[in-house]
Structures are given as C-alpha cells and as structure tokens.
Amino acid sequence: MNATATAGVARRAVRVPDDSRLDWDKVGPAVELLLRDYVESAQANAASVWARELWDHIGRGLDGGKRLRPQLVCLAYAAFGGTDARECASVGASFELLHGALVVHDDVIDRDFVRRGHPNVAGIYRDAGLARGLPIGEAKHLGSSIAVIAGDLLLTASLRLLEQTTAEPAIRSQLTDILHRAIADAAAGELADVLLAGPVPAGDLPAGEADGRIDDVLDMERLKTATYSFEAPLRAGAVLAGAEAGAVEAVGRVGSLVGTAYQVIDDVLGTFGDERQTGKPVTSDLREGKLTVLTAFAHPDSASPGSGGPDLDQMRDALHEAGADSYALTLAHSLVTEALDEARRADLPPALRSELTRICNHVLHRES
C-alpha cells in the first residue's frame, strides 16, 4: 500500500465539515489502542515465555501498518451515519488482525522472510535457528513453522475481537458472516494463486488474453485480496451503521472492483516497482513462478522455479517489451471505471461516492 494513498484517506476525512460526523481522527487511535491491548493481553496470558516472545514479534509486525482496512470500515460506517468510534474501531481492528494473519501465512507460502524491509516472523526465527547452528534449510523450516503458528494466533484474534463487539445480535451475526466469507474467499484466492503458479506451459503462446488465463488471474486476485481488503471492510462498515441491504451490496461490489484494480497495480509494482516502496523483493512473484496479470498476458520464458533460478531481470525486460505493464494499467483503469459506474448507479451517499472516487484515483496512481 502506498503511504500517500492512505494518508490521503485520513487527511480528507479531517476536512469533512460536519463536526459531529465520525472521522478517522477519532477511530484511528482507537484501532491502535485495541490492537495494542489485544497483544498486551495475549502476552499477559501467554502460557510460556516463548509464547510471550512470539506475541512480541507479532505485535511489532502489526505496528506501522497503513490501516487501509480499518479506514475503509470507518469510511463506510461514517458515510451511513455511524457515530460510535469504539464499535467502528473494533470491527476495523478485526480486519487488521485478519490482514496480519493472511500476510504471515502468505509469506510462508511465498517463502518470503522479509516484510517492509525487516525480517518477518519467519525471518526472525530463521535467524535465531541459524544462530543456534541449524543448517539453512532447517532454520528456514523452523521460521516457517513458527509463522504457521503465528498466523493461527492472528486468525483467531481477528474472530475474537469481532466477538467482543457490543453490536446487537442481528448486526453482529451479519458482521461475522462477512468476516467468515472474507476468510473463505482469501483461502480460495490463495489456493488459486498456488495452483496457477509454476512453469508456463510449453510452446510459444501468443501474448494476449485469448487463453482465458487473464480471467483466472483476475478471479484469483478478487478472491485473494479484493474481498478481505476492500469489499468486506466496506460492507462491514455499512452493516454496522445500519445501512439497507441494497446499499451494503452496492458498496461491496464497488469495493470488489477497486480491490481487484488495486491488486493488478500491485502486480505491476511487484515486478517493476521500487523495492523500498513495496517493502518486499520485487522479484518475489517471478521467483515463485506466480501467475500475475503480467505473466498471463505475456508468457515470459522461465525456468522452473527453484531450478537454479530463471534470469529475473531478463524476464522483466521481456514482460515490458511485450507491453504487459501497459496492458495491466489499462485493465486497472477499466476496473476502476466500472467501479465508479457502479457507485453512480447505486444510490450511495454523495460523501461516500466522492471518497470512493478519490480512493480509485489513488489506486490508479500508486504506480507513479
């Protein structure tokens, strides 16, 4: 996530003229407090010194996130008239913990030991294993094993926090449904990501989407990222504020489209972007042989992953020459256009529509 995009969400919210309206200035600190409280309580109740230490690393991993998902909860909640900062923060923090869980497990699956320029949970315990004299393969397995455990703790934390909201039963039940649907979609998306990866089928496939793999990638990205990061937080905020079912569905559809565009841009940044900006090695997707909009479009020649390694720079050049990056940007634009059309068709509150438009523009300009 680009810092500018989310800082923008916060700044804009402050400018809203109606003082009684809930804004991120009130909700943001409450989210931080809830996350810190959760980690501290988990540490205080930890069954062992090791578990306390693990929670310490988990807590640091949560620090400094952009809080995109809580901000989207807040945006929809406020737009539909919600006023309870604490309730809104609980739901937002729940999504932030879910994000943490999915990132930790995704890193295990992608064999990434670095996140935002620092060792992630797996990296920290891999390094501890190396310091204990373990061979590198065993040290990595130790790190990944503990990351599996850490992700489980975060996943249950996410559900736990939502259980503790004081929303009335009917609302809480809908929120729980939304969160579980988000988890199921994220799992299905991750599964597709893993199964679509691997060496590109042999033969000189023509560039383009004729073989349907672009649709597979977009479906995967919608499930893996767009649901839990955009659609579900927006829907949850709307539900918590008591919005009507039609409006909840509409804001969800907009979120799903914007979120998919966001992930398409992420593919571009993940391959052509600045490593300091993305916080993880830009070649991670290529190294793991992941199918992205770029590789689905241009089928770069690649060796099998792990087999001594393909020449990643060369693959990147080939993708650029085939026009994969500009194709991806065009695709992201058309998804955003569709999202804005949807927002116009539905009778969403004007303030929400203008915020969604601004978010769409930020998503599209992350690459700049």
Next chain:
Amino acid sequence: MNATATAGVARRAVRVPDDSRLDWDKVGPAVELLLRDYVESAQANAASVWARELWDHIGRGLDGGKRLRPQLVCLAYAAFGGTDARECASVGASFELLHGALVVHDDVIDRDFVRRGHPNVAGIYRDAGLARGLPIGEAKHLGSSIAVIAGDLLLTASLRLLEQTTAEPAIRSQLTDILHRAIADAAAGELADVLLAGPVPAGDLPAGEADGRIDDVLDMERLKTATYSFEAPLRAGAVLAGAEAGAVEAVGRVGSLVGTAYQVIDDVLGTFGDERQTGKPVTSDLREGKLTVLTAFAHPDSASPGSGGPDLDQMRDALHEAGADSYALTLAHSLVTEALDEARRADLPPALRSELTRICNHVLHRES
C-alpha cells in the same frame, strides 16, 4: 487414539441405566451430521472449483476419526445433567474441527505427508504436483502450502460452529473463552515442541530428569495436546450443562492430567509402537529430532535432522536400553494417579468419576 479406548467410551455410555440420560448414541450421530453439513455447505458456497475440491479432501480427512473430543464433551455434559443432544453435538463438533485444524498444521510443521496410512491434505497435493512434473521439493512445498490454507479453513470452521450454538449468551461466552484458551495453549505447545526440537546438546548428559528437560516436555505436552483434547472438551461439556465453577475447574484439572499422560503414552507408541496402529511413521518424532519424554530422559546420540539422517533403529534401541520407555510408563501412571486423586477430592458426580477412571485405565493400556 486407540480404537478400543474410544469405542469403549461409546459402549459404556449405552449401558447407562437411566434412559432419560443423554448418551453418545444420541450425540455421536448428531456430531457426524453437523460435520457433514458443515463440509457440504462449505462446498456449496465454495468460491471456486479448486476450493470445492479442497473441502472434499478436508471432509475425507475428518471422516473416520474416533471423536475423542466430542465424546468427552458429551461425557461431562451428560454427567452434569445436560439433555440437549444437538447443543452438545455442536460444541463437540467444534472441538473435532479444531482437532482437524491442529493436525493439518502440525503435519506441515512435522513434514508428515501421511495420516492414518493415507496421504493427508499435504500428501494429496504433493502427489498432484509430482504428477504435474514438479520436482519433489517444489511438490512438497505445494502440498504444505495448501495444507496451511486447509488448516486455516478448519480453524475458522471450529469457531464458526461454536458461534452457531443457541446456548444463552453467558454460557456461549464461556464456551468461546474455553475454545480460544485451548487454541492459545495448543499454539504455545506447538511452539515449545518446535523450539525444544533439534540436536541434543553436546556432551554425555546423564540419563534422568536432573536437567529439567522432562518438566519442559511435560509442560509442552500439556499445552500442545492435553488442553484442547481433554481439559477443554470436559470443561466445555460441564459449562454447557450449567455446572458450578468449582466443578468445571476440577474436571478441567483432571482432564489436563489425563491428557498429559495420554501424550506421554503417545510418545512411547510413536517410537516403539505399531505403525499400523498409530497411522503415522513411528520414527517421525525421532526423524524430526523432537524432544519427547523418551529423548529427554535418555539423550540418545543423534545426527542433526536432515543431515542424511540418524540411524533411527539404533536410536530406538539405545532409548530402550537406557530404560526410557519404562520410565515414561511410570510417569504416565503417576499422572493418572494424580488425576484420580483430584477426581476423588473434588465433588464430581459419581458417574463422571467412574467414567474418568475408565478413561484413565484406557489411556494407560493403549500400549498393550
């Protein structure tokens, strides 16, 4: 779990003379139905064909389990006067799903691709990867990655099922606390298991518990297995039936002790037992360099795991010659004695006390 032990729980329950009393004959089929319904509903709502297939494999993995945890829920629930088979089954099925989740993630951590003599989720997708032409290392990573996803789905399923019980809010909140505590303990136990593993410290340590490692192992086994498999199901059954707090605590303490004894016996079976009985390679613990009561007692000479492999048969012989197995059996006996003392001290219902005594005997005689 030994088939005889749990079949015994079912048989004995049938013999209870009072016809109005809830027994496993009523609850068991309801548990099966709930598990099947959950899997079928997840399949019907699956976001992709791949996700539906994964749920199919998850469902088969759940089939044929001994349902130890639901039986313990039922035992305590009935003993404290509970009569609602459906409620009891919901809580029981929730623990069965938690067990499924922990087993799947534990197998990832232990690099086991077989469970009960068949490929587990990781094994199924590893084999599919091999069939697609992936090198073995990549195929295993594919299998493990999908097992991480499967465990996440089962973990959330466990919490989901508990959310759907119709117990009154105060009871449900206690049940949720018990389940979350069980998950936290299991995570702390798994963490200890991973961190205690590895090459035995250099030097000829004397056999015995003087170095405190036996206590570390017992603590680890209590957290990793006894809480979620014995203590929590018994407590949950008691809470659901409206038992008093003191009785809930007492039945929990008994469960914790019996569960630890169970795991100590499991260590013995896992090293000296019959592979057809345990359903997984008997050398798995030794291969992974896991610290068990046996290896903590006798410090067998071992090569680093993964380094071409220690001679597992030789290690097993050395453990036996050092008396590690008979030490472990004595330890299990003393834990069970402590459990039965606790059951006597606390004012538990006589029927429950006699059932717990029978379970203790079964736990001790699993090795025969």
